Amino acid sequence: MTALVRHLADFGDRPAVATATEELTYRDLAHRVADSAAILGNRRRLILMETRNELGTLVPYLGALARRHVVLPVPPGRDTADIVATYRPDTVITGDGGVEFLAEPSADALHPELSLLMSTSGSTGSPKLVRLSRENLISNADAIGKYLGIDENDRAATTLPMSYCYGLSVVHSHLRRGAGLILTDHSVVDDEFWELFLRHRGTSFAGVPYTFDLLDRVGFGEMDLPDLRYITQAGGRLAPQRVRRYADLGARRGWQLFVMYGATEATARMAYLPAELAAARPSSIGRPVPGGSFAIEPLDDWPDPGVGELVYRGPNVMLGYAGQRADLALGRTVDELRTGDIARRDPDGLYQVIGRSGRFVKMWGLRIDLQRIETVLSEQGVTAFCAAVDSDDEDRLALAVTDEHDPGEIRRLAARAAGLPSAAVWVAALPELPLLPSGKPDYAAVRGAARRAAEPAAGSNDIRRLFVEVLHVSEAEITADSTFLRLGGTSLNYVAMSIRLERMLGYLPPDWQQLPVRELERLATLPGRNRRWFSASLETGVALRAVAIILIVGSHAGAFQLWGGAHILLGLAGYNFGRFCLRAVPRAERVRHLRITIASIAVPSIAWVAIALLITDDYHLSNLLLANKILGPFDSMTAGRLWFVEVLVYVLIGLTLLLAVPTIDRLERRVPFTFAAVFLAAGVALRYDVLGLRLGEQAMFTYLAFWFFAAGWAAAKAQNNWQRFAVTAVVVVCTAGYFEEGSRQLLVLGGLILLFWLPAVRCPEPLPALAGLIAEASLYTYLVHFQVYPLFAGHPVVGVVAAITAGVLIARAVTEARRWLRGGSTVGGLLDDGVRRVGHEDRPVTVLTRLPDQP
Template sequence: MLITPALRPDAKTVPFARRLAAFGDRTALLTRDGELSYRQLAARVGESADRLGRERRLVLLAGANTVDALVTYLAALAAGHPLLLVPGDNAEAVRSLTAAYDPDVVAGPDRDGDWVLDERRAVSAHTLHPDLALLLSTSGSTGSPKLVRLSHENLQANAESIAAYLGIHGGDRGATTLPMHYCYGLSVINSHLLSGAGLILTGLSVADTCFWDLFRQSRGTTFAGVPYTFDLLDRVGFATMDLPHLRYVTQAGGRLAPERVAQYAALGDRDGWELFVMYGQTEATARMAYLPPDRAAARPRAIGVPIPGGSFRLRPHPDWPEPHTGELVYAGPNIMLGYAAGPSDLGLGRAIDELHTGDIARRTQDGLYEVVGRVSRFAKILGLRIDPQQIESMLAAHGVTAYCVGADDQLVVAVPRSTRTSADAKRVRRLVTGDCGLPPRAVHVHVLPELPRLASGKPDYQAVRALISTPVEGRAEAAAPSPAAARPGPVGPVELCRLYAEILDRPDVTEGSSFVSLGGDSLSYVEMSLNLEQSLGHLPPNWHTLPIRDLLQPPPAKARQRAAARRRTLETSIALRALSIVFIVGSHIHVFHIKGGAHLLLAVSGFNLARFHLTSAERRERIRHGWNSVARIVVPSMAWIALLLLVTENGNYGLPTLFLFESFLTPRDDRVPPYWFIEALVCILIAVVTLLSLRGVDRLERRFPFGLPMTLMALGLLTRYDVLGLSQRIHLPSAVVVPWLFALGWAAAKASTVRQRLLATAAALVTVPGFFPGEPGREALIMAGFVLLVWVPSLPSLGPVNRLAGLLASGSLYIYLTHWQVFPHIEAFSGWLALAVSLAFGVAYAAVAARVTRALRLRGRAGHIQSSGPGSPPAASVASRST
């Protein structure tokens, strides 16, 4: 019972993709729209395979957890067509890989969501090796031309091995909690279809109550997770869920902290399911090792044992001479053919027989393997890629024997003690900074009685690593606070000399020294400029050439005017608003994929509330300004949506949309309400203004201006982490989940001391990660923007840039409102043109709204209604001149 499209006699295929019909009427796929049997799935796969034809062609598939995408994937494997699987939700990756590999067939949804098989040519333009079955991006290289070449045997062997050690059987039903284009998510699909098990095919997140409804309804027995998934499971109250059919949970895609492994192993033991911790790489199709569930609680640090059919060996490594320790090398039938850097590599055969994982592992007495480090000694320090071995060679050329080890934020250099210890340490530090470009503060030189060596006489780099937490001899700044911290009180020559000495590591700083004369470079220039602006409140033109004493002298009026004409600054909050609205619109149009702008704007909104409304004015005045700000958001929003109700007939907008209440209703489908951000912001503002109208709260805010918003932020974490488990019973709209971000921004504006700023920053860095599982870039954008908001009040800029930023920031609400109706009419011609027109249209609408609001005599500065928060300053203050 095989799928038998018209194939060339020598065509190779993946067996499990051709034998689907053998499972008959057993359920293959379960979706929210119904079920599909294996017989029905096989019929659809057969039709798609016939459509692909007998001539092998390179098929690019926009992967997604949908029936259409899965059918095309299986059809290509069954018909012997090499498949390039790309993330369907990343338009840029689809475009870049299409351009790089020139596929013969492109399969994916069109702009209307209909599945399309675009046959660009009848015969392949490429030489395709007979064994080539699948091309996948390596971990972390989505969209990169470098791909992993996998064979038919790789896919079949790995699926069989995974099915064997997990014990997958026909009664299992696994949920697709990971993307199809990700090798881990794909392995779930392969191993279940090979075993005749059911797939709960969904793109829903485990944070969505609809996912768990579908999982229970489908009698789900298993799901897979990466470390972020488990953070999300904590948030949704997974430990208290009733999942009667759950049999096991798998984890891979990165190291899960040992305590989390033990925690979930114990949870599974309590509730009757098993935890499989697994280890793999795309180069090995998916999996290379697994930790038997009965060992997880006792050995949570281990990756386990090789999968069936695979084996490990430990290749000795000079930096890791301990017994039973070395580079982990894997052998098995699931090892890739090799890499592809372009179409010319598609005709290559097998290039490797073993996979050097790059991980250092040890084999323990009980036969389990543990990963303890990495082979490569390269380190990325302050954004620079540093080769410690090269640093050692450079120092040897200068007559200095040293051992070097890189950490995340420092380079540790160990040198032997001499008769001139302090002079040697300074010389070594200067040699290193001059060679690799690191600022002196990032280079930690440790002078030791003798260099640590192993019994063999080789360097003991483990001992050098242990120096990372050891104070540096002879360096006062080792115990000093970071110079990036704000310095309270007046700043004089002594304080500035100390700042220069700390950042440039120069003990000979005097009031006559300048940044240039002390040997400052481009990296320390950035750090110094931020600290000087924070200390002085301004940065004089050519400050890097001026003596320290002149930095404290206000320039003459004419010179100040000339300087103001040459150098301008841009408020960080304005820059963030302008960039965020560009990121939001551009991501919606898919000209790029930079998410997180809307959530960053919520923090900026809280920041602006505190800056412009929570002043020393009396309570009534503050509340009046607060309600005016609400009106300046609500009125233009409702006016635009009312217009849409009159002129559109597509049913996308209704009364809940008009009254900014749509996101509070239980969603009917996967569609995210287009104006959820405005609805959430208005709801939060109304709640805050109402709260501050109470006399007791008003007094509390004046007495504890920083403590109150931090307390509100802590209360907001109840919904951010869903501590009460409300998401299991009711729909939690964004307005209920995101207020903690608004409160963080409020606290940032009221942080008046270094300690408070550090506390606000730490709160963001702790609470933002995990909010968007699997999207570290999105979380990084939010955290980076928040840190700028806290620590960098203004950014160097230019007049034209300031004017553009002022227009975008002041019109950000209107851009957000209107871009949904603008770009669909233009993006077919050019996505970038659609972005530009959307921004321009929103700015124009802002100008019209300004005239209308003046006519209606609405309070506040018309034309500067901000989507990013209340009470923002007029554009004239955006481009503030530095003096």
């Protein structure tokens, strides 16, 4: 047993790692690491490792360290040709944990102390690497664990990639102290991240400056995170006012903010600002980490007393740089780290960085501090990245800001701060500031964007234009990290977007609704897939909705008798309630969007009932309240057709009132599947009339049908196959005997099983577009079909086609009206993602078909 495996095993049954689907104790992790180490063997290897925040990366990474191999982590999917050509790794571990032995271990020596090779910039564009030793890793992990007070009760979420020294330091410091990791590649803007964080009682997470931009967007200040103990920040300077704001927020909410300073060359951390000083000293980088020390060395350009270059010394200072394979045999070539930062030591012993030697440029006869310009703009409430551009006639100051700012105003502010004429400043207003994978500013991208900003603007690409057309957003709202869900995608948009995206790409990528725009743009550049007869994908939910409305209209019109569609759709409503309405957003946002959801179902239905009361005898006044099953008349075949809408509206009202209670809301976030399973159990109790309520046959097809909704909800929250199997078993048992007709039982059961287990179906290429049209118009089809198909008495098939066509035409008209009225106050459907996105209104949607299948 190696020392590392023994270290892990010594923590026994303490929680070590949690993912969306697995939880490992330290003993479990030690066994897996030992197995992985055995696969890699004893002869030292140079291993190129594609990293993801998954067990498929963590286990082989630890296995490699256990056998003293040398690991070179890289982000997955990046071009590593230069690194491979320069260093000739003999082994590759892919992002899913697969091991590829490219060659026998090279005869070229690997220094005995060498453990890790890291990129200096967070990208893989340059073969220049930092050589880190085992002592570097251990000493820095120990130092971090000491000043953060990490213990066995801590659970840190992985917000940063393991190919970045900051992200890797979180792993090292927690495993060193027997604390837990919550492994996830989800961003802090993803509901899945916060659901996982709450479920596993996360106590900390790390952020670069851009992370805090994202936290502001998702309303982090209002989130209820009962176990959060602290947040760490590094990877670049965070504006002092934001440090103070987050420190004050933490003081109110019971957690702490640790501002840290570091570099890859120092393994990760060189300094930290004690949390209790963050609000009072937000401009400071703090004091050296345990075991380290700083010195201030004077510079000719900085004659001020006590100001100079910050130099760090400590056991975590790298062995040195590598630029070629032969350098991997070298031992220590540096003993100190010259940071390039200009700093001073304050009387209380804290250090403050006031500039950077490498961030000064000579331009128009002036010496300009680029960092100072960023600071001046930050004080004006503008986050900007500043660089210099070599132009044909004269050098230019290049700035990138987000497109919420006026480029002309930014140009004026920057020119004044730099003492330059406005013509010397180029400003690129971008949807999102460009970042390296490490989260640091991408100044090369800033220069490129500024150059392009000075040229005629190019047209938008096809992917972004698709988002504009389907979601009715402006192109300015779409960033490289935008996803369908983050931009306010709804159930209806989901249908239309999936169909049009498949046409564009030639196939539908898995989980496309969560893929960022940059990834969809990349996929759009790849060669198209070969078209075959069954080459298209159709979302199962969309297919079920389209089939259900056809079955409902056809059965009502007498074209055939296939009942059960409404109960499938009730399960679908619950499934998407769990997926989209119960997202990890502040409680007030959840409740607001649940209210919007209720209105989106009730308002169109009531509006149509009001119209129908004027022209038909099909409805009663009780239908205006969606309360026919409560107020009667109970013997009306026509009025009873709205039972499905009534059930759904009152179920949602009840759940909204419950989730408005802070304690209930916290409980749902902590144990989402168990919470939904309790409601499923209650629904099953109603289904079997355990309390002896004897509500009768009418109630059986209305409020006792709640268990279908609850089953869909529980299936959506299932975290593994066993939980999904359990929900499926409940559905199988409860469906038996629920309907008199055996065909109806089989239809409903089959539809729900497909929904729970099959994300999409393969079909002929034209079918998704047709199914999408029908599903998109399903509510309107339902509302009008009772009045349309009777016009074609004696020709039921014609009546069905006419009713569906009428629904499609109305849906098209409503879509065009929405486009024309864009920017107004609108409501979203039940399959809405349930999140109001900062900077734009909620998208108007038509509502999914919540339809009855019998009088």
